[in-house]
Amino acid sequence: MTFTSKKEADAYDKMLDIADNLLPFFESSNLGLDEATTEKMCFYMAENKDQLMSLLKGGAAAKPLPAKKTAKKAEAKE
Template sequence: MAVTIQYLVVRNGIEKMTFTNKKEADAYDRLLDLAEHLDALLASAPVALGEDDREALALYLAQHQEQLAGPKKKTARKTDKAADIKVVA
């Protein structure tokens, strides 16, 4: 007999997803946390959204949070400090 470990993500008594990897289960749980916060924010928005539409939009935004943050800025590499020194006469 084989033993399989499963991680269940449960919200409000409802099983949302099953994982075999704890890291993935935790990541999905954090995604749902973010979606809940976004749903609360959207509930107070000055637009009329039905509850189902608001929940779907909140989950969509949570799933695409990297795109919402915008493009990552490239950090400049440190150059020779002598080139960074300005001479004031």
């Protein structure tokens, strides 16, 4: 990936580190998740870490994030 600033690159590296740290947590569970699903969950949780931390601390769920425009276009074509 290409970043426009060191701050963006560092934030992305931190997100990857969080996702890597979450992998063993899910792999050790008895959830029966396949590898692809586990990785997607780890990246999703890492990308949304602030909202997740609030939820884990007992906070209320934030409003759902809006769907990406590309997903809406794909649904409209079907």
